[in-house]
Amino acid sequence: MLLELEKRKQPSRRMLYLTPVISVLLTMIAGATIFSLLGYDGPGAVWAIFFVPVLDIGAWQDLGIKAAPLILIATGLSIGFRANVWNIGAEGQYVMGGLAGTGVALATWELEGWWILPAMCFAGVIGGALYAAIPAFLKTKLNVSEILSSLMLTYVSIQLLYFLMRGPWKDPEGFNFPQSRMFNDSQLLPEIGNTFVHLGVPIAFIVAVIAWYVLSKTVFGFEIRVVGAAPHAARYGGFNQKRTIWLALLAGGGFAGFAGILEAAGPYGQMVPQFPTGYGFTAIIVAFLGRLHPAGIVLGALILAISYVGGEIAQSSIGLPNAASGLFQAMMLFFLLATDILVTYRLRFGGARSGGAA
Amino acid sequence: MTEAILISILVTVVGAATPILLAGLGELVVEKSGVLNLGVEGMMLVGAVTGFAVTTMTGVTFVGIVAAACAAAGASMIFGYLTLTLTANQVATGLALTIFGIGLSSLMGAGFVGQTVERIGPLFPPALAEHEHLRILFGYDPVVYFSFAMTLVVAWFLRRTRAGLILRAVGENDVSAHSIGYSVISVRYMAVAFGGAMAGIGGCYYSLVLTPMWAERLTAGRGWIALALVVFSAWRPMRLLAGAYLFGVVMTLELHAKAAGFEYVPPEFLAAMPYLATIVVLALISLRKSVGSQAPACLGQPFKPST
Numbered sequence: 001m002l003l004e005l006e007k008r009k010q011p012s013r014r015m016l017y018l019t020p021v022i023s024v025l026l027t028m029i030a031g032a033t034i035f036s037l038l039g040y041d042g043p044g045a046v047w048a049i050f051f052v053p054v055l056d057i058g059a060w061q062d063l064g065i066k067a068a069p070l071i072l073i074a075t076g077l078s079i080g081f082r083a084n085v086w087n088i089g090a091e092g093q094y095v096m097g098g099l100a101g102t103g104v105a106l107a108t109w110e111l112e113g114w115w116i117l118p119a120m121c122f123a124g125v126i127g128g129a130l131y132a133a134i135p136a137f138l139k140t141k142l143n144v145s146e147i148l149s150s151l152m153l154t155y156v157s158i159q160l161l162y163f164l165m166r167g168p169w170k171d172p173e174g175f176n177f178p179q180s181r182m183f184n185d186s187q188l189l190p191e192i193g194n195t196f197v198h199l200g201v202p203i204a205f206i207v208a209v210i211a212w213y214v215l216s217k218t219v220f221g222f223e224i225r226v227v228g229a230a231p232h233a234a235r236y237g238g239f240n241q242k243r244t245i246w247l248a249l250l251a252g253g254g255f256a257g258f259a260g261i262l263e264a265a266g267p268y269g270q271m272v273p274q275f276p277t278g279y280g281f282t283a284i285i286v287a288f289l290g291r292l293h294p295a296g297i298v299l300g301a302l303i304l305a306i307s308y309v310g311g312e313i314a315q316s317s318i319g320l321p322n323a324a325s326g327l328f329q330a331m332m333l334f335f336l337l338a339t340d341i342l343v344t345y346r347l348r349f350g351g352a353r354s355g356g357a358a
Numbered sequence: 359m360t361e362a363i364l365i366s367i368l369v370t371v372v373g374a375a376t377p378i379l380l381a382g383l384g385e386l387v388v389e390k391s392g393v394l395n396l397g398v399e400g401m402m403l404v405g406a407v408t409g410f411a412v413t414t415m416t417g418v419t420f421v422g423i424v425a426a427a428c429a430a431a432g433a434s435m436i437f438g439y440l441t442l443t444l445t446a447n448q449v450a451t452g453l454a455l456t457i458f459g460i461g462l463s464s465l466m467g468a469g470f471v472g473q474t475v476e477r478i479g480p481l482f483p484p485a486l487a488e489h490e491h492l493r494i495l496f497g498y499d500p501v502v503y504f505s506f507a508m509t510l511v512v513a514w515f516l517r518r519t520r521a522g523l524i525l526r527a528v529g530e531n532d533v534s535a536h537s538i539g540y541s542v543i544s545v546r547y548m549a550v551a552f553g554g555a556m557a558g559i560g561g562c563y564y565s566l567v568l569t570p571m572w573a574e575r576l577t578a579g580r581g582w583i584a585l586a587l588v589v590f591s592a593w594r595p596m597r598l599l600a601g602a603y604l605f606g607v608v609m610t611l612e613l614h615a616k617a618a619g620f621e622y623v624p625p626e627f628l629a630a631m632p633y634l635a636t637i638v639v640l641a642l643i644s645l646r647k648s649v650g651s652q653a654p655a656c657l658g659q660p661f662k663p664s665t
Binding site: 038086088134138142143144145147148149151152153155156159160162163166167281284285288321322323324325326327328329330331333334337338340341 | 458
């Protein structure tokens with residue numbers, strides 16, 4: 001072999017930050033190749049998905065709107081992933097948050113007042129957190145894998161959404177369409193200035209800053225990191241593993257639920273059956289791409305938002321199917337996981353130096 | 359009359375159980391070797407779309423099934439390379455494989471939406487397959503019998519063969535297996551490829567037999583149920599068979615309750631049943647205290663020989 005891996009004495013910080021960039025670049029190259037092979041305009045697809053949204057100032061507002069839920073959900077998930085708690089059901093917690101907030105909205109649809117929107121947001125956070133409490137309970141009490149339980153609950157939440165939209169929560173004046181009432185002015189997130197960027201977007205960025213502070217400057221953040229990296233040491237240090245599992249899942253669910261109600265009260269303005277669009281799964285990629293760090297997550301969310309917006313552009317400009325952006329997102333995660341080895345290992349060209357190595 | 363209904367219910371149960379049994383058997387072998395591949399759903403989708411596309415193009419279902427197995431095994435090799443050679447995190451890589459499979463299958467299948475293929479016929483001649491009573495035993499397509507045969511083969515392989523012993527050793531104690539001279543990584547590669555092929559066959563059972571057509575996300579989370587089945591089975595093939603049929607019954611309830619005009623329960627609740635049942639079953643089996651110790655000891659742990 002001409003290429004050899006050599007273990008580094010300590011993980012490379014430079015590689016830790018460089019590999020996400022490398023994997024985005026590799027995704028572009030691989031994407032262009034794959035889409036050319038599939039008979040599409042490959043370089044055109046990459047251009048439309050990754051560059052057009054950035055160069056078109058008109059698309060920037062859309063980028064912020066798409067990035068906001070990803071930032072929130074990924075920030076919550078990163079807390080769990082740091083502690084080795086694999087909540088992959090954020091999509092379900094996002095739906096439940098949206099539903100809980102919508103419940104408040106439907107209960108107050110004839111009222112107005114400044115308190116309604118905060119109450120909806122509160123309900124959203126609680127709804128998401130309670131839904132994540134189920135895997136937390138099953139994990140801590142019965143040792144059921146949170147991976148499977150949280151994912152199963154996602155499917156259940158989507159059925160609950162369909163049920164509510166078809167039946168109890170259907171808009172009575174909605175010509176029998178399976179969707180809720182439109183939210184009223186006290187229930188909609190205000191838009192900023194003369195843009196169509198809703199208030200949820202700056203909130204998401206502010207939450208990321210707060211999360212950065214909590215995770216890097218407080219004992220709680222330290223505990224989360226220790227439990228994930230060294231469970232035995234954590235136990236000696238007096239950190240309770242079960243408590244961490246609870247906190248990680250409740251935080252993940254709460255953030256996802258918050259993102260859910262912000263989406264419902266922002267871009268949607270009501271609850272619809274098409275509400276689950278996969279943000280909960282994409283946020284997993286965002287969390288990894290951002291190296292589980294809030295600042296990285298903001299950047300990661302922007303990149304994934306670019307691929308969403310770009311995917312839509314490519315759909316209309318070169319007829320690329322909708323699934324293309326999902327494929328790009330998965331490739332990004334593959335390349336990130338593949339290049340991860342460069343953090344702990346060094347690539348060396350030519351194995352001759354070590355003499356006897358065949 | 360009621361007998362005819364019972365038989366038709368049984369036939370649906372077999373249909374629902376077969377794909378998750380196949381995918382579950384594959385994942386069982388993968389996990390026995392110490393690897394956790396969460397990409398089952400993605401590999402099933404790759405198999406489903408490939409099987410459908412190749413069957414449509416060649417007109418030969420068997421070729422479609424083989425292609426499905428090969429395509430899904432190929433997809434599993436991405437997972438293998440990342441987790442085994444590059445020691446990437448297995449949970450994250452498996453998830454990536456599922457997201458990848460969803461995207462790739464939707465893209466590949468875009469041109470096939472709305473087409474149908476001819477359903478695979480029964481394996482046995484009509485005299486047996488369409489016989490009033492005997493069709494309980496002989497009325498199924500070849501894939502069903504293949505799934506039974508594979509259950510026995512996997513059980514025999516793991517318990518009675520030398521290769522199976524090595525595979526289990528690799529999953530229970532990779533360091534020791536490596537030090538006696540077995541190649542942990544190659545064994546795991548083979549297990550992952552087998553798991554991929556089985557998931558692929560399970561996936562194409564949806565597009566070639568059950569529906570039989572292609573639609574985006576056709577497998578609707580059944581790959582995850584197959585993963586749960588492996589836990590349920592305590593990594594034993596015969597119990598996996600029992601579990602697959604138990605879930606087959608739960609999934610069939612939905613169809614038959616709808617058909618029987620069962621109005622008191624919302625259809626969404628019935629659709630959510632298999633997923634709720636999975637959670638309940640996972641919770642119940644963990645009440646038995648020994649469940650944790652039944653998992654292969656090295657499950658999910660990356661292995662890097664320190665040559």
